Amino acid sequence: xxxxxxxxxxxxxxxxxxxxxxxxxxxxxxxxxxxxxxxxxxxxxxxxxxxxxxxxxxxxxxxxxxxxxxxxxxxxxxxxxxxxxxxxxxxxxxxxxxxxxxxxxxxxxxxxxxxxxxxxxxxxxxxxxxxxxxxxxxxxxxxxxxxxxxxxxxxxxxxxxxxxxxxxxxxxxxxxxxxxxxxxxxxxxxxxxxxxxxxxxxxxxxxxxxxxxxxxxxxxxxxxxxxxxxxxxxxxxxxxxxxxxxxxxxxxxxxxxxxxxxxxxxxxxxxxxxxxxxxxxxxxxxxxxxxxxxxxxxxxx
Numbered sequence: 001x002x003x004x005x006x007x008x009x010x011x012x013x014x015x016x017x018x019x020x021x022x023x024x025x026x027x028x029x030x031x032x033x034x035x036x037x038x039x040x041x042x043x044x045x046x047x048x049x050x051x052x053x054x055x056x057x058x059x060x061x062x063x064x065x066x067x068x069x070x071x072x073x074x075x076x077x078x079x080x081x082x083x084x085x086x087x088x089x090x091x092x093x094x095x096x097x098x099x100x101x102x103x104x105x106x107x108x109x110x111x112x113x114x115x116x117x118x119x120x121x122x123x124x125x126x127x128x129x130x131x132x133x134x135x136x137x138x139x140x141x142x143x144x145x146x147x148x149x150x151x152x153x154x155x156x157x158x159x160x161x162x163x164x165x166x167x168x169x170x171x172x173x174x175x176x177x178x179x180x181x182x183x184x185x186x187x188x189x190x191x192x193x194x195x196x197x198x199x200x201x202x203x204x205x206x207x208x209x210x211x212x213x214x215x216x217x218x219x220x221x222x223x224x225x226x227x228x229x230x231x232x233x234x235x236x237x238x239x240x241x242x243x244x245x246x247x248x249x250x251x252x253x254x255x256x257x258x259x260x261x262x263x264x265x266x267x268x269x270x271x272x273x274x275x276x277x278x279x280x281x282x283x284x285x286x287x288x289x290x291x292x293x294x295x296x297x298x299x300x301x
Contacts, residue, residue, distance in 0.1 A: 004065035006030045006052065006072035006079070008045055012097060012153070013071030014162015015202040017045055023206070028061060030072065039163045052079040062086035067093040069205065074099045077134050084138060089145040095208055096138040098152040100194060100219060102128045104266035108249055109187020109227065112267035118217050118274050127259070135217065142215030149212040153201050153220040154194035154270060157288050159296045167198070169264065170292060173234050174300045176255065182245045183235045186252045186265035189228025189244060193268045194221035197285030204272075207279035219270040222283030227264060233292040238301060 003020055007013030008029025017027050021044055029045040030052075031037040037047035050057030052072055058079060062068045063086045070083055074097055087094055102124055103116045116122070124132055141148040159165050177183040196204075204220045212218070231244040252261035275281045286295050 001025045001066045002028065002064070003067045003069060004028045004030075004048070004061045005045075005069045006058070006083075007070070007097070008040055009036045009163040010071060011160045011162070011164045011167050011198065012156065012201065013069065014164055015160045015198050016069060016071060016205045018043070018161035019202045019206050021045070028065065030058075030061070036163070043162065052076050055079075055082045058082045059086045065092070067095075067209070069095045069097075071097045074134070075131050077130065077137070080134050080138055084141045084146060084148065087146045088141065091145055091147060093147040093209065094138065094141065094149070095205060096135070096148065096150045098131060098135045098150050100152050100154040100221070100268050100270050101263055101266070102132055102135075102152070103270060104128065104263055104268050106262050106265065107191050107267050108265045109185060109189050109191050109246070111190040111192065111226075112269070114267065115269045115271060116219070117271055118219060139215045139217055147214040149208050149214070150217045151205060151208055151220060152218065152270075153196055153204075154268060155288075156196055156198050156201050157296065158198040158285060158291055160198050161202070170230075170297065171300065172256065172260070173231060174237065174297060177231070177234050177238055177240065178300075180245070182240065182243065183231035184245045184247050185227040185231045186247050186249065186261060188246065189231060190226055191265060191267045192224045192226050194224045194270045195288045196220050196222045196283065197291065200283040200285045203284075204275055204279065204281045207275070207281040211279045216278070218275045218279065219272045220275055220281075221270050221272045222285070223287060224269055225288050229289060230292065233289040236293040237297055
């Protein structure tokens with residue numbers, strides 16, 4: 001099958017593309033410049049030169065493909081709409097990538113017992129309302145002849161299989177600890193994030209590609225851990241004393257920027273029971289804390 005992938009040079013899209021290639025599919029990947037195009041070619045992916053702002057490129061590539069996977073930017077409504085419009089009435093598959101920060105609570109490191117399923121009522125933060133609207137628009141395309149499916153992974157970790165092997169969050173915590181000499185988290189570090197290994201995440205895309213029905217939405221998670229425990233695992237990786245340091249919100253904003261500071265201080269707790277039951281997906285990768293302390297991140301020491 002001929003599949004067009006946005007975000008093919010990224011962490012999620014690159015790993016999903018690798019899985020699809022292994023399954024015998026032909027992949028066309030969006031590349032914003034020649035250097036990225038060459039890196040895709042090295043992996044057997046046919047580059048499509050352009051960006052998410054090149055609507056004609058997106059439209060034509062989507063129409064020419066048998067299926068589309070949008071793994072580039074969960075918060076870009078214009079690119080998502082172009083892809084939906086290109087596929088209307090075709091019956092083709094569109095897998096769209098969202099993210100579970102839609103349930104974030106800005107808890108500043110405090111614990112919350114709120115856990116979300118796909119049918120939970122959301123009371124989103126203002127900065128996440130746009131993403132939820134995009135998700136609903138994509139799912140709604142099922143009524144217009146698109147096999148549209150939204151996948152919402154949580155905090156992803158581990159070594160990716162594509163051009164970009166690393167996520168954002170865990171390497172950021174590692175670099176902060178190396179720079180300051182002690183692992184740091186926001187507030188008490190008792191807030192919990194659901195998480196999933198990158199290869200398990202890619203397997204969920206493969207399962208959705210095969211089994212998901214039009215208009216469906218899936219959380220993807222394989223466990224959860226507090227930011228304090230994540231920081232302690234970073235300390236073990238770096239051979240530091242078993243202690244962490246608390247950051248105020250102002251310090252975290254200066255160090256990480258507002259979106260990351262608020263996000264990493266939030267509780268983001270979801271369950272992927274629906275993906276396990278309907279898609280037959282299951283997680284097989286190492287747990288987050290073990291993978292940080294003695295797995296994928298050993299090169300960071």
